[in-house]
Amino acid sequence: QSVLTQPPSMSGAPGQRVTISCTGSSSDIGAGYDVHWYQLLPGTAPKLLIFGNNNRPSGVPARFSGSKSGTSASLAITGLQSEDEAYYYCQSFDSNLGGVFGGGTKLTVL
Amino acid sequence: QIHLQEAGPGLVKTSETLSLTCSVSGYSISTGYYWGWVRRSPGRGLQWIGSVFHRGTSYYNPSLKSRVALSVDTTKNQFSLRLTSVTAADTAVYYCARLSYDRRGSFWFDSWGQGTQVTASS
Numbered sequence: 001q002s003v004l005t006q007p008p009s010m011s012g013a014p015g016q017r018v019t020i021s022c023t024g025s026s027s028d029i030g031a032g033y034d035v036h037w038y039q040l041l042p043g044t045a046p047k048l049l050i051f052g053n054n055n056r057p058s059g060v061p062a063r064f065s066g067s068k069s070g071t072s073a074s075l076a077i078t079g080l081q082s083e084d085e086a087y088y089y090c091q092s093f094d095s096n097l098g099g100v101f102g103g104g105t106k107l108t109v110l
Numbered sequence: 111q112i113h114l115q116e117a118g119p120g121l122v123k124t125s126e127t128l129s130l131t132c133s134v135s136g137y138s139i140s141t142g143y144y145w146g147w148v149r150r151s152p153g154r155g156l157q158w159i160g161s162v163f164h165r166g167t168s169y170y171n172p173s174l175k176s177r178v179a180l181s182v183d184t185t186k187n188q189f190s191l192r193l194t195s196v197t198a199a200d201t202a203v204y205y206c207a208r209l210s211y212d213r214r215g216s217f218w219f220d221s222w223g224q225g226t227q228v229t230a231s232s
Contacts, residue, residue, distance in 0.1 A: 099158030
């Protein structure tokens with residue numbers, strides 16, 4: 001039902017690298033609009049992880065990186081840590097719909 | 111350090127109006143930026159509701175536009191959400207946030223409140 005498509009769940013062991021995909025269309029990501037990523041932890045305010053496809057706000061570890069190509073984008077997390085267990089959402093823009101999100105990916109650290 | 115905090119009733123009767131306020135500290139709303147609301151429900155993930163500029167210009171999600179109104183009170187450094195004719199489908203965690211925009215009109219949410227659970231029930 002979400003405009004952008006993400007895998008519902010992913011998992012990885014501590015220290016590993018995981019990549020979360022975000023697939024859109026020619027109306028949003030493919031139209032050249034940037035992709036942004038958020039981390040949601042229970043009971044805390046959502047956190048901006050990546051903005052403008054591959055930019056990290058100050059304070060976000062370099063372990064988090066973003067990329068975009070065509071109608072898709074990815075969030076990569078290297079050196080996975082237990083505190084990375086959270087929900088991750090991608091977001092972009094559609095000129096008709098406004099702000100659009102992915103359905104979210106629950107990341108489990110094994 | 112900017113801080114946003116949502117406030118409002120946790121329970122709203124169906125067909126009635128949901129009203130939430132976001133109090134901002136550490137930054138003056140009248141300085142600039144757009145301010146907005148996002149909700150998260152189990153069946154839908156995150157959904158952008160709308161955004162409002164400190165001078166009153168607003169943009170809404172087309173799917174909610176007929177029922178939503180956002181406003182700003184710069185004297186209290188707050189902004190508010192009104193959602194009319196609520197149904198069970200409006201049950202969600204509601205977040206307020208500050209938006210950053212790029213030159214194309216695209217935006218992202220750079221600071222968020224913790225969120226408040228709102229349940230719509232008869």
